[in-house]
Amino acid sequence: MPATSHPTRAAVAWRWVALVLALSQLAAPAVTSALAGDFLASGATNRALITPAGYAFGLWGVITVLSAVTAVVIVRYGLGSWWETGILIDICIVFVGFSLWLVIAAQSWLWVSVVVFGVMVGALAHVMRKLIRHRDDLTCPSWAATLATVTFGLYLGWSSIAWFANVAAAFLDEGWSAEGWWWQFVVLVLASVSAIGVTLMLRGTLGYVAGVLWALVAIAVGAAQRGSPVLVSTAAVAAVVVAVVAAVTWQRLGRRARISPATA
Template structure:
């Protein structure tokens, strides 16, 4: 397990460096092209969450390297986390090249790996023998990562469709994408027993979409995103009550 702990630390640090490298080579590509044309693109401030997530990942990786998780499935979790961290850098690289359908595929892999990590941390929490604070740190870190990513993958789908020729000003199809994102978020909320970190990531994304849609004068989509956020809050509260 120790080799994978070291690998995780290196890859966690790479997430801090990759945005600087890609920005130096490709500029601020996230603010131009189809990536920023969809009506359901989150408001610009929302992307600051990436800094929080990557810093938390680095802190979690260092803590796991020092203390370990103390479970039979630690290696499986570390491999999944390594896939996610590599995926982040790959996503930045392909997005900078405007290969938007590839970004969707990369995000889908990341979401799958993050979902498996969270299932282990939430549903097999009793297997862990690490300090309780480390369990909490890992659950919040990967929950926040999954929450944001599970909505971002749908935003990437919207950008890819626009890049393929679909109208960026048509609200109907973007509403369908937004509803699908919300339904997926509710499913994961229930599956993960209303984990606060996951809910926080989803709500950050949905509120930012609300602000972004309103700023593009799309009232219907702004209201849809706001309602979706309220549904996620209700699903989180209900799931935590019955779990």
């Protein structure tokens, strides 16, 4: 682990901003529901065949709580890398995006919702790439780095699949058929291919894989509830492939770790 360095004023300031915004995520769903009602239950997203089963959205609660806990840890310990300020800004963008997305979705501005979610996913992907591929730069305790990696990996895994569900909702709002399985099959395949690619990029990190598998299994359950066996099979196969790719990646990384000390 690199030697501990003193954080810049900018890094300290952004840590506190991230904490405030993380706490705001906890209140955002309740505030939006009080003002707009249960808009997700009756909106276009809920009509799509590839909408995850209702229970799956409870993961948002886990993500927002983990985000708050992680933000507290970052305020206390920091991350300690020279690039910390950059990813703290990305994290703040994600937290603002979550609350903004709820407001936009409540107004049924679905293509705007797609854009906001896309920005969130892009920011999360950048955060995760830094945390995974440049972990040796971190000077915080290893458990704090692991917590951040799991939290934002879970956030990215769920959000990246949810982005495709938002795209489907936007198409439905444009008049595409909710019973048209073929175009939703294409959307689901694109989501699956993206998930496999990011799994490889992030070296099968557990948080991301868990978020993706949760989403794909929930899509399979939701498609079964809506009577679409093709989409059930597609989501199930995608989940298996992601799990296998992650397992193979873990095996290869473990083998490299065993070989490296022997050749050092």
